[in-house]
Amino acid sequence: MDSYATLLKREDACESGNEFDGRLGLRISSIFVIMVGSLFGALFPVFARRWSQSGGFPQWAFFVAKYFGSGVIIATAFIHLLAPAEEALTNECLTGPITEYSWVEGIVLMTIVVLFFVELMVMRFSRFGQGHVHDEEGHAHTHLPDESTVSNDSTEPKNHILGEDHLGHTREHHDNSDDESPNYIHAVEDYAAQLTSIFILEFGIIFHSIFIGLTLAVSGEEFITLYIVLVFHQTFEGLGLGSRLATIPWPKSKRNTPYFLGLAFGVSTPIAIAIGLGVRNSYPPTGRTTLIVNGVFDSISAGILIYTALVELMAHEFMFSHSMRKAPISHVLIAFFLLCAGAALMAVLGKWA
Ligand SMILES: [Zn+2]
Ligand SMILES: [Zn+2]
Numbered sequence: 001m002d003s004y005a006t007l008l009k010r011e012d013a014c015e016s017g018n019e020f021d022g023r024l025g026l027r028i029s030s031i032f033v034i035m036v037g038s039l040f041g042a043l044f045p046v047f048a049r050r051w052s053q054s055g056g057f058p059q060w061a062f063f064v065a066k067y068f069g070s071g072v073i074i075a076t077a078f079i080h081l082l083a084p085a086e087e088a089l090t091n092e093c094l095t096g097p098i099t100e101y102s103w104v105e106g107i108v109l110m111t112i113v114v115l116f117f118v119e120l121m122v123m124r125f126s127r128f129g130q131g132h133v134h135d136e137e138g139h140a141h142t143h144l145p146d147e148s149t150v151s152n153d154s155t156e157p158k159n160h161i162l163g164e165d166h167l168g169h170t171r172e173h174h175d176n177s178d179d180e181s182p183n184y185i186h187a188v189e190d191y192a193a194q195l196t197s198i199f200i201l202e203f204g205i206i207f208h209s210i211f212i213g214l215t216l217a218v219s220g221e222e223f224i225t226l227y228i229v230l231v232f233h234q235t236f237e238g239l240g241l242g243s244r245l246a247t248i249p250w251p252k253s254k255r256n257t258p259y260f261l262g263l264a265f266g267v268s269t270p271i272a273i274a275i276g277l278g279v280r281n282s283y284p285p286t287g288r289t290t291l292i293v294n295g296v297f298d299s300i301s302a303g304i305l306i307y308t309a310l311v312e313l314m315a316h317e318f319m320f321s322h323s324m325r326k327a328p329i330s331h332v333l334i335a336f337f338l339l340c341a342g343a344a345l346m347a348v349l350g351k352w353a
């Protein structure tokens, strides 16, 4: 047990404020530059997907954004969330129960188990009951009898577009059905399941965005480096999130939801920078509360992104989606290299932020 005097001294060292050193104009400019980058990253895949479906945009644009974005999410999970969580919770300023267990791994483990259970239940109750099943063949469809009466020649065998996943195709099956048909109900349930996972992912990514915004606002001599790195950081992370937003078969009534979710991501870092500038005289990036809050939330976010990356982006997208199973090997390899490029670039950026 430390003596009271030692504790006090340690507290001083840990709550020593931040390294803010002026350059307010430049810091304010970062609010707008980073906002433009994040909005572009998050909204480009959504536009690319929508325009390429109407033929106004080359299909490869969405394909590139999607697999590059998947790589970004994988690297973010490990380099931008797991590593800082570990650093925060093992900081020597912390004392007590938080230092007596490997909480980061514990929280990641709990998050993954919870997500797995939620997805398992959602799959059972919203998909198996509707005759839409994943079997060993990958993706088998035993559609409700009503479907044949709803679909007409114009909706029949459309090719799955490049980069579409096993969930994305539901749009084709349901787009032309009217709101009262059983297919619509099926689509709504699929949509509910995917909405849950996209909100979980959005939360995981936004938390990191808020914290790096606060950090940038009060950073010291490394401000310029951090500024440049974060422009790319947020643009790439936006691509990761945006390509997930674009993949979901949003019903017609919710066509604007992906734009709102992209917008929410786009403003998260700028708002955090503004708040950080507002509290620049009192915000302590290495204060105990900051360390614990950041460590715990980073751990939860890491669990979310690790699960999404391994299960959705790697296993489902590459191995179980019918567009990938039917694609020529060259497409699969290009997708794989895009994923590597996204992961590698994001991993390198992790050196600074
Ligand atoms: Zn980061
Ligand atoms: Zn299908």
Ligand SMILES: [Zn+2]
Pocket: 134, 166, 316, 320
């Ligand atoms: Zn699947």
